[in-house]
Amino acid sequence: MSVRVFVPGDMAAVAVGADAVAAAVASEARRLGRNVEIVRNGSRGLFELETLVEVETPAGRIGYGPIYPNEVAGLVAAGLFEGADHPKRVGRPEDLPFLKRQTRLTFARCGVIDPQSLDDYRDHGGWKGLERALALGPEAIVDAVKASGLRGRGGAGFPTGIKWDTVRLANARQKYVVCNADEGDSGTFADRMLMEGDPFLLIEGMIVAGIATGATRGYIYTRSEYPFAIDAMQQAIETAYAAGLLGSSVAGSSYTFDLSVRVGAGAYVCGEETALLDSLEGKRGQVRAKPPLPAHAGLFGRPTLINNVLSLAAVPFILAEGPESYRDFGMGRSRGTMPIQLAGDIRNGGLYETAFGVTLGELVEEIGGGTLSGRPVRAVQVGGPLGAYFPRALFDTPFDYEAFTERGGLIGHGGVVVFNDTVDMAQQARFALEFCAIESCGKCTPCRIGSTRGVETVDKIAAGERPAENLALLEDLCETMKFGSLCALGGFTPYPVMSALTHFPEDFGARQPRLEPAE
Amino acid sequence: MSPPRPWNAEVARSLIDAEESQEGALLPILHRLQHAFGCVPDEAVPLVAEALNISRAEVHGVVTFYHDFRRQPAGRRVVKLCQAEACQARGGRAVTAAALAEAGVALGGTTADGELTVEAVYCLGLCASGPAALVDGQPVARLNEAGAAALVSGEMA
Numbered sequence: 001m002s003v004r005v006f007v008p009g010d011m012a013a014v015a016v017g018a019d020a021v022a023a024a025v026a027s028e029a030r031r032l033g034r035n036v037e038i039v040r041n042g043s044r045g046l047f048e049l050e051t052l053v054e055v056e057t058p059a060g061r062i063g064y065g066p067i068y069p070n071e072v073a074g075l076v077a078a079g080l081f082e083g084a085d086h087p088k089r090v091g092r093p094e095d096l097p098f099l100k101r102q103t104r105l106t107f108a109r110c111g112v113i114d115p116q117s118l119d120d121y122r123d124h125g126g127w128k129g130l131e132r133a134l135a136l137g138p139e140a141i142v143d144a145v146k147a148s149g150l151r152g153r154g155g156a157g158f159p160t161g162i163k164w165d166t167v168r169l170a171n172a173r174q175k176y177v178v179c180n181a182d183e184g185d186s187g188t189f190a191d192r193m194l195m196e197g198d199p200f201l202l203i204e205g206m207i208v209a210g211i212a213t214g215a216t217r218g219y220i221y222t223r224s225e226y227p228f229a230i231d232a233m234q235q236a237i238e239t240a241y242a243a244g245l246l247g248s249s250v251a252g253s254s255y256t257f258d259l260s261v262r263v264g265a266g267a268y269v270c271g272e273e274t275a276l277l278d279s280l281e282g283k284r285g286q287v288r289a290k291p292p293l294p295a296h297a298g299l300f301g302r303p304t305l306i307n308n309v310l311s312l313a314a315v316p317f318i319l320a321e322g323p324e325s326y327r328d329f330g331m332g333r334s335r336g337t338m339p340i341q342l343a344g345d346i347r348n349g350g351l352y353e354t355a356f357g358v359t360l361g362e363l364v365e366e367i368g369g370g371t372l373s374g375r376p377v378r379a380v381q382v383g384g385p386l387g388a389y390f391p392r393a394l395f396d397t398p399f400d401y402e403a404f405t406e407r408g409g410l411i412g413h414g415g416v417v418v419f420n421d422t423v424d425m426a427q428q429a430r431f432a433l434e435f436c437a438i439e440s441c442g443k444c445t446p447c448r449i450g451s452t453r454g455v456e457t458v459d460k461i462a463a464g465e466r467p468a469e470n471l472a473l474l475e476d477l478c479e480t481m482k483f484g485s486l487c488a489l490g491g492f493t494p495y496p497v498m499s500a501l502t503h504f505p506e507d508f509g510a511r512q513p514r515l516e517p518a519e
Numbered sequence: 520m521s522p523p524r525p526w527n528a529e530v531a532r533s534l535i536d537a538e539e540s541q542e543g544a545l546l547p548i549l550h551r552l553q554h555a556f557g558c559v560p561d562e563a564v565p566l567v568a569e570a571l572n573i574s575r576a577e578v579h580g581v582v583t584f585y586h587d588f589r590r591q592p593a594g595r596r597v598v599k600l601c602q603a604e605a606c607q608a609r610g611g612r613a614v615t616a617a618a619l620a621e622a623g624v625a626l627g628g629t630t631a632d633g634e635l636t637v638e639a640v641y642c643l644g645l646c647a648s649g650p651a652a653l654v655d656g657q658p659v660a661r662l663n664e665a666g667a668a669a670l671v672s673g674e675m676a
Contacts, residue, residue, distance in 0.1 A: 349647025
């Protein structure tokens with residue numbers, strides 16, 4: 001009888017040797033004359049355990065991790081194919097506290113199924129949202145998305161249903177659905193994991209969006225830094241076309257939806273939706289002034305629905321299970337679940353999908369298990385390079401759009417990066433401005449010039465040059481960038497800078513100038 | 520990875536032809552050209568401009584806007600080291616310093632023998648397993664200083 005062994009094909013697993021692990025399992029099986037089927041699943045999202053090898057047994061799937069290629073022969077000899085004991089045996093992965101405590105609505109299948117198997121997807125509840133959507137029709141789909149309380153998961157938190165309705169009501173011969181998969185924030189990897197581990201879910205969400213808005217053409221714009229996600233999406237799209245789920249008659253209906261993947265070219269600012277649209281059109285990725293909103297005049301001037309991967313991927317569950325089953329999770333005006341990403345110096349780093357309302361302290365200390373290095377936590381940056389640094393004193397902040405705004409921060413795309421006590425917060429503030437200078441699209445002055453002047457000012461403060469005056473100047477510059485920039489790159493770079501200044505003023509004292517390589 | 524081929528206008532034209540009919544074809548065309556030639560050669564710019572009926576200045580503007588596109592080929596091996604916050608929090612700065620010391624170049628530089636280019640990349644989405652790198656397109660994570668030096672010297676490739 002054939003044994004099924006799962007070795008993740010996720011980029012983060014491959015980065016620590018998963019391909020070699022899979023090859024070693026295959027060669028051991030051949031040597032022993034065992035009939036073994038190796039499935040390259042997505043990641044379960046607990047990266048300290050990668051490469052997490054799992055075997056299907058009568059008692060469920062049994063995991064072993066982290067497994068390095070040179071450990072495979074010993075693991076097989078110990079009885080991997082029977083789920084036998086081994087020092088790295090972790091039992092059933094779903095019983096691990098990190099996974100057990102999650103509420104996986106969007107990531108329910110990720111790490112479990114064969115990402116490229118249409119049968120696996122269907123057997124695990126796939127296409128139910130699409131079936132429901134075809135029965136409901138555009139207006140009722142939009143009503144369901146509105147009723148779910150879903151807000152844009154890219155960072156801005158705009159009510160998704162209202163955006164969908166605006167595009168639905170726009171009158172045009174051609175409309176578009178664009179998926180913003182340009183996940184450039186450091187500390188985030190949920191879009192990548194989902195595209196690699198459950199690509200049909202994103203396809204399903206986009207087809208539903210097309211039906212709801214009347215858009216017949218979809219693009220997934222993702223990053224060149226994500227080669228595995230690009231391949232996974234392209235392969236899944238091909239499969240979906242062959243199965244009649246994409247194309248001129250979606251699942252045998254009268255709806256048309258065509259979908260393709262577009263690859264960026266290493267510009268962070270293209271994660272900003274209007275820069276992304278310009279890039280898709282084949283231009284420099286420069287930010288557009290709003291209005292007009294993309295919903296009225298977006299890609300090639302046509303009404304365009306542009307949503308983040310996680311927003312689109314939440315929709316099939318909302319339709320299949322009903323909007324209230326999604327809305328019932330969460331707190332305040334933040335409804336449903338958020339795939340939070342724990343990163344940096346943290347023991348249990350990875351993807352943690354949970355209802356809104358969990359506090360930052362619970363995330364970092366209980367769920368994340370504190371630092372990996374064993375050093376004390378000093379600062380936590382939430383929401384990517386444009387998010388604020390939080391000190392331990394603010395660990396009671398609940399994960400909620402409004403609560404983070406009140407504390408001078410943002411949840412952004414859900415990235416949480418933990419820094420230990422060796423971090424130099426003046427250096428982090430400098431980096432935020434330096435990154436803004438490197439990635440600025442150049443269209444507006446506060447961002448283009450302000451970022452560079454900001455780096456110089458932080459350097460002067462660090463060198464002890466008229467510190468009080470320069471600190472006041474830096475604050476003033478941040479105000480100008482915040483209120484005068486065209487988009488969130490220039491507008492939010494002040495968050496990490498000002499939070500570092502406010503919460504860690506002791507790092508901005510006089511000192512000798514540091515020598516750093518010029519970019 | 521197949522090594523880049525020398526400039527050939529016929530090859531360039533056929534690559535442009537393969538992509539030009541789609542909406543917003545410029546980025547897909549530039550990616551194809553760079554894949555074939557290791558960069559977007561200046562000779563390609565007028566061909567692309569003509570095919571898309573845009574000005575050479577517009578093509579030049581796009582080539583130079585995006586960090587990925589090169590106007591000259593990189594070294595035979597390209598190591599991209601993540602410089603973003605999550606990798607910084609896991610010792611990324613020290614790993615970068617070790618790699619650069621071993622290679623004897625600054626970030627963005629190519630060794631004198633044209634063997635190796637070491638560049639910055641801002642996030643590979645491997646933020647819980649950093650410091651991370653992309654070595655000729657292959658991801659590598661959990662790097663330490665010794666590992667980074669070995670990777671640059673080609674011992675781990």
